[in-house]
Amino acid sequence: MTNQQLTIKRWMLIFFSLLVVARVGGGETGKYLGPCSVVPSRDGRMLYIAFADAKHIAFVNIRSGKVTRSIATPAKPTGLTVSPDGRELYVTCAATQSTILVMDAESGKIEAKIPLGHTACGPTVTRDGKRLYVCNRFDNNVSVIDLETRKVVARVSATREPLATAITADGKSVLIINHLPAERADTFDVAAVVTIIDTQSNATTTIRLPSGASGLRGICNSPDGKHAYVTHILARYELPTIQVDYGWMNANALSVIDTKEKKLLGTVLVDEMYLGAANPWDVACTADGKWICVTHAGTHELSVIDAPALLKKLLAMPVKPPPEQIGEVVYDDRNELLDYFRRLRATLKGKPAESGEPYTLGSAAGVSNDLNFLDGLRRRIKLKGKGPRGLSIIGSKAYVAEYFTDTLSVVELEPKSPNMVHELALGPKPQLTVRRRGEMLFNDAELCFQHWQSCASCHPDARMDGLNWDLTNDGIGNLKNTKSLLLSHKTPPVMSSGVRASAEMAVRTGMKHILFAERPGEDAIAIDTYLKSVEPVPSPYLVDGRLSSAAERGKKLFFSDKVSCSKCHPAPLYTDMRRHDIGSKSPCDRRRAFDTPTLIEVWRTAPYLHDGRYTTIKELITEGGCCRQESDAKLTQRQINNLVEFVLSL
Numbered sequence: 001m002t003n004q005q006l007t008i009k010r011w012m013l014i015f016f017s018l019l020v021v022a023r024v025g026g027g028e029t030g031k032y033l034g035p036c037s038v039v040p041s042r043d044g045r046m047l048y049i050a051f052a053d054a055k056h057i058a059f060v061n062i063r064s065g066k067v068t069r070s071i072a073t074p075a076k077p078t079g080l081t082v083s084p085d086g087r088e089l090y091v092t093c094a095a096t097q098s099t100i101l102v103m104d105a106e107s108g109k110i111e112a113k114i115p116l117g118h119t120a121c122g123p124t125v126t127r128d129g130k131r132l133y134v135c136n137r138f139d140n141n142v143s144v145i146d147l148e149t150r151k152v153v154a155r156v157s158a159t160r161e162p163l164a165t166a167i168t169a170d171g172k173s174v175l176i177i178n179h180l181p182a183e184r185a186d187t188f189d190v191a192a193v194v195t196i197i198d199t200q201s202n203a204t205t206t207i208r209l210p211s212g213a214s215g216l217r218g219i220c221n222s223p224d225g226k227h228a229y230v231t232h233i234l235a236r237y238e239l240p241t242i243q244v245d246y247g248w249m250n251a252n253a254l255s256v257i258d259t260k261e262k263k264l265l266g267t268v269l270v271d272e273m274y275l276g277a278a279n280p281w282d283v284a285c286t287a288d289g290k291w292i293c294v295t296h297a298g299t300h301e302l303s304v305i306d307a308p309a310l311l312k313k314l315l316a317m318p319v320k321p322p323p324e325q326i327g328e329v330v331y332d333d334r335n336e337l338l339d340y341f342r343r344l345r346a347t348l349k350g351k352p353a354e355s356g357e358p359y360t361l362g363s364a365a366g367v368s369n370d371l372n373f374l375d376g377l378r379r380r381i382k383l384k385g386k387g388p389r390g391l392s393i394i395g396s397k398a399y400v401a402e403y404f405t406d407t408l409s410v411v412e413l414e415p416k417s418p419n420m421v422h423e424l425a426l427g428p429k430p431q432l433t434v435r436r437r438g439e440m441l442f443n444d445a446e447l448c449f450q451h452w453q454s455c456a457s458c459h460p461d462a463r464m465d466g467l468n469w470d471l472t473n474d475g476i477g478n479l480k481n482t483k484s485l486l487l488s489h490k491t492p493p494v495m496s497s498g499v500r501a502s503a504e505m506a507v508r509t510g511m512k513h514i515l516f517a518e519r520p521g522e523d524a525i526a527i528d529t530y531l532k533s534v535e536p537v538p539s540p541y542l543v544d545g546r547l548s549s550a551a552e553r554g555k556k557l558f559f560s561d562k563v564s565c566s567k568c569h570p571a572p573l574y575t576d577m578r579r580h581d582i583g584s585k586s587p588c589d590r591r592r593a594f595d596t597p598t599l600i601e602v603w604r605t606a607p608y609l610h611d612g613r614y615t616t617i618k619e620l621i622t623e624g625g626c627c628r629q630e631s632d633a634k635l636t637q638r639q640i641n642n643l644v645e646f647v648l649s650l
Helices: 003-025 307-315 335-348 365-369 434-442 503-513 521-533 549-558 617-623 626-630 637-647
Strands: 035-040 046-051 056-061 067-072 076-082 088-094 099-104 110-115 120-125 131-136 141-146 151-157 162-167 173-178 193-198 204-208 213-221 227-235 250-258 263-269 280-285 291-296 301-306 324-326 329-331 378-382 388-394 397-402 407-412 421-425
Touching (some): 035 076, 035 407, 046 076, 110 151, 131 162, 131 173, 141 162, 162 213, 204 263, 227 280, 250 291, 250 307, 250 365, 291 307, 301 307, 549 637
Parallel strands (some): 076 120
Antiparallel strands (some): 056 067, 099 110, 131 141, 162 173, 173 193, 193 204, 227 250, 250 263, 280 291, 324 329, 388 397
């Protein structure tokens, strides 16, 4: 063999070695698939998987586990559903002007694109195949699509950030989960709601979840159509954040709804006494109604719950059970403890102590504090990947999309089956950048003592949960509204009281005092890197990406000497990064001056002021006094509306 032939052979060996590494050893750094949603074909032979980061849909043969087809999408795919006859696949693609793709479920050919609203997600189709319901998350409404004409025939208002939908078995109602509460936060009862649309009239009603319900992610109906199940966080926001165990700050919950009576039956915790099950995400039932499955995005698990036993136990619960002593913890809805802090705050506000006392959680109230409720009714199955989100069930197997590891876990639900969890790689193993690792850690409750919560529990999508919290960094008893972390590293100081000099400091103290964990320095650096990378979402108040004519008029007022909003909120960050006294001190506050927040993405961060007392920007401007502090200008109603339009467009 000549030297030239040897050289060629060596290069060929190197080439094939690199090829093997590329296929097996890992993907390109910074390239991710991000599987987020999964649904089966009607015949159960194919899985359709939405890859949010790669912006495409994969067709996976269930028997072989191979990706047989990949179709690019025009924007991030967020949700999938299949027509009743199995011929069409519907894919929501989220953008400021979203679309839903109508695909041939066999070939993947895109047959139609239907325009939708801001950040479409959560599609579901009626059983007769005539209508499709899709959430427009940041427009706070739901599009109703006539599938014969492939046109939107109505938009129905939801409450706040609708994320997912489920149609009742009789087709008369569509249930929509609203991600966050939509009310003032300085009260004793703050909760997100489920919106119900009457499919004949498009009239809506709501079902209120227990106080502290926030971060709703998943909903499904039971096969018999009698119940719906909703996953969410149950925040104990009124208690001072002095510990995290026993679900003291955040518990994790499954709420059960009676779909016929349109009422909440009860809320059960999916945690255990000494081990949280953080960030419940998707929920699905087996076709025989035997099991309810819940993915836990924070603890990388799947809960498998005995559905008949759960309902039997829940329906047998008294409305107000007697206190129950378990170890050193008394489960009685924390009445005494919460009532103490309520009476204290009522007294500070100059009101009778009794005005802060009542505390209920609705039907079967005591269940929502019982960390042993699911004992014997549920199996917790550890998954192999990280960040389980979307979930589908075919027969006795659950298929779980694992966002951060680009994998699919296949779980055998029958408890006697060996080799319960199998993992399918959907692509090369992702090579994490520092930023991506930070995003994964931000959502990872395994960082937290006993795994009760992650950073994302109070800051979903690095934003906020709509609740006031009694953090101890500025004393006890003065609750503050959760702030969005968008631009937090560029706009120090942080926290409403400005008690942290920088976001870097807040990240590190948050790990210590909120997650109750000691973590290596590189974890905090990674989370910093992720938070610095978060970009603002364009406002739904923009028109084709530009200010409306009303917002343009409001902009002139905003920067005028007459109104001088820009004195404290100068462009481009729309904050002077200073503390001001605008007369917002409440009797419970220990200071008068509060940090000036950025107005960028303020359309998304209600309620407003440091204690969340205003639900709209208009209320803040007209009643909050911030304009009166800096200006004697008297604005007409039209000028106020223009100013509001501009601020909400930032």
